[in-house]
Amino acid sequence: MKSVLEVLQSTSAYFAKAGVESPRLNIEHLLAHVLGKSKRMDLYLEFDRPLSERELGPLRDLVRRRAQGEPLQHLLGTVEFLGRTFRSDPRALIPRPETELLAEKILSRFPQPPARVLDVGTGSGILALTLAAQWPEAEVHAVDISESALALAKENALALNLESRVSFHQGSLLEPVTGVFQCLVANLPYVPAGEIAALSREVQRDPVLALDGGPDGTDLIRPLLLSARVHLQGLLALEIGHAQSAPLAVALAEAGYREISQESDYNNRNRFLFAVYG
Ligand SMILES: C[S@@+](CC[C@H](N)C(=O)[O-])C[C@H]1O[C@@H](n2cnc3c(N)ncnc32)[C@H](O)[C@@H]1O
The missing domain is CATH 1.10.8 (Helicase, Ruva Protein; domain 3)
Structure with a gap:
């Protein structure tokens, strides 16, 4: 033995x-x-x-x-995200440590919880559910275009007893939501389409819908920051590819956002954009 x-x-x-x-x-x-x-x-x-x-x-x-090449997280079936356990499987992107940093940065920017929060491209639901747990009084909404990702996010909501705290909507970007939010977070697909084939075999197990950001990776982020202006009175928080930070900061300024800041991940690369609108 x-x-x-x-x-x-x-x-x-x-x-x-x-x-x-x-x-x-x-x-x-x-x-x-x-x-x-x-x-x-x-x-x-x-x-x-x-x-x-x-x-x-x-x-x-x-x-x-x-x-x-099956990812460890799929084999274990779970992943830890800011101290909570989330189910993880091929229906949605495996949550990344960088996204924990995004959540921490968002939480630290609100001494008082925002009234309404929106997570666009929620995937497994980690951001919406973490923010709902940390801000018990906030009304939290989450959108994804993928039915299977939303099914996983709802299972995570149930497992964490947060199902009454987050409303899940299927649709593209802001199309399924109404009203005004004080915090809008989005980790949308940002990999340039031509770079997907070169990603590791583990990353290639993530749904392509969670990775493919079009020719330069910003096909979804650019329309989001324009349409968000109708729904935002507060903070926009984005996770992006590092090459996109400078051009998207310019796009935010041109769209009338203020207090734009480019922030770095654990590898010192600009991977997050924050801006205020309204
Ligand atoms: C990079 S993953 C992020 C998932 C999760 N928020 C996270 O941080 O782990 C991007 C998500 O955006 C979703 N998505 C892709 N296109 C979308 C669209 N047009 N509208 C809404 N969600 C979209 C994908 O299905 C995927 O779940």
């Missing part, structure tokens, strides 16, 4: 050969998942524990799928 440590070591080597990034971290997460441990660090207390065939069977399947 193989021990926990032996499985971690042999699978790390296998993952490294198969081109899996952070091989040791990946097998630690998968093994902790199969053993029902809430924290992978718990494995460190059980390095000598022998693993039974009943445990190794499901692990082998997950290891094979990970080596073939």
